[in-house]
Amino acid sequence: MIVLGFESSCDETGVALVDASGSGVPRLLAHALFSQIDMHQAYGGVVPELASRDHIRRVLPLTREVLARAEHALADVDVVAYTRGPGLAGALLVGAGVACALAAALGKPVMGVHHLEGHLLSPFLSADPPEFPFVALLVSGGHTQLMRVDRVGSYELLGESIDDAAGEAFDKSAKLMGLPYPGGPHLSKLAEQGDATAFKLPRPLLHSGNLDFSFAGLKTAVLTQAKKLGDELDTRKADLAASTQAAIVEVLIKKSMAAMAQTGLHRLVVAGGVGANALLRRELNDVSLRRGIRVHYPELHLCTDNGAMIALAAGMRLQAGLETSHRGYTFDVKPRWSLHEPQAEPVVASQVIGGVTG
Ligand code: KG4
Ligand code: ZN
Secondary structure (H helix, E strand, O other): OEEEEEEOOOOEEEEEEEEOOOOOOOEEEEEEEEEOHHHHHOOOOOOHHHHHHHHHHHHHHHHHHHHHHHOOOHHHOOEEEEEEEOOOHHHHHHHHHHHHHHHHHHOOOEEEEEHHHHHHHHHHHOOOOOOOOEEEEEEOOOOEEEEEEEEOOEEEEEEEEOOOOHHHHHHHHHHHOOOOOOHHHHHHHHHOOOOOOOOOOOOOOOOOOOOOEOOHHHHHHHHHHHHHHHHHHHHHHHHHHHHHHHHHHHHHHHHHHHHHHHHOOOEEEEEOHHHHOHHHHHHHHHHHHHHOOEEEOOOHHHOOOOOHHHHHHHHHHHHOOOOOOEOOOEOOOOOOOOOOOOOOOOOOOOOEOOOOOO
């Protein structure tokens, strides 16, 4: 079963082809990605309208590239998958529209996928795939969640951020320091030259007794510190970056370990853009080794948004018999959508392509 997947929820256009034949872990045949970061950098963040327009420009050339690299024709595709949410509505509609139009033209079924399920399952494409059950730490630009995952489709929320996500904390703190968008990777690079103990920053909710996170206070503390430094900020920026990163990473690790203790599980999966953070990986590996916990990450290039994780999630859901793709060619997108809501609900006919309905 060959699955063609599209990701267009934010500022990356991703297309991928996955082979989900049989019951083994689906195999990535090829994927291609175009990041809009350079375009949005001038504005200090993602401009939704520009994002949608650029997805339109990129999606078909990327599709051709993926098919050529995988040495497959469109006619070989059995199922077309796309990110249905959460994300930017206009951006999501591009992927949904293209996927449904292609599937309708090919007479193949189509399937909407939850973006976070894609992130969460992305380590299955690595050389060292996890086994169920596991705890997942999902750390992206919009979400920070701890989940218990017993099998594909079974996602129990253990805790989540009550305000900013970890990625947002990185991005907003970086912006306050005058670093380019997206701040996470820039702040983390700068932090390598800084002293992480230079500034005492809060570790919000560290001792709250539950598995929730809060990062808004940290951002305010960084702002206060930056103001206090005034002209000195330029020379102390690396120290502030290192101190900020240390605070975020410490909270993520302590809460993850609390989730491992609470569930009694010994396997942890880290997914989402912040999962690319080198300090987080280093420290998590150290503490996990000491506690007999196996940690799994997606390959570095599949940490941030990509089409491979969407094709993979579609393939794994179909293999698990959780969902049937459909030939309705009607689609909606869900800009806000929690992962523990039922996934396999019927598609609402809010848009109909070419009058073709299921
Ligand atoms: O998963 P993702 O690509 O997009 C969303 O679904 O949100 O995550 C993007 C987030 C951004 O906040 C970005 O700054 C952060 O991941 N990020 C990092 C690193 N690489 C990406 N944060 C810290 N360190 C990194 N190396
Ligand atoms: Zn994402």
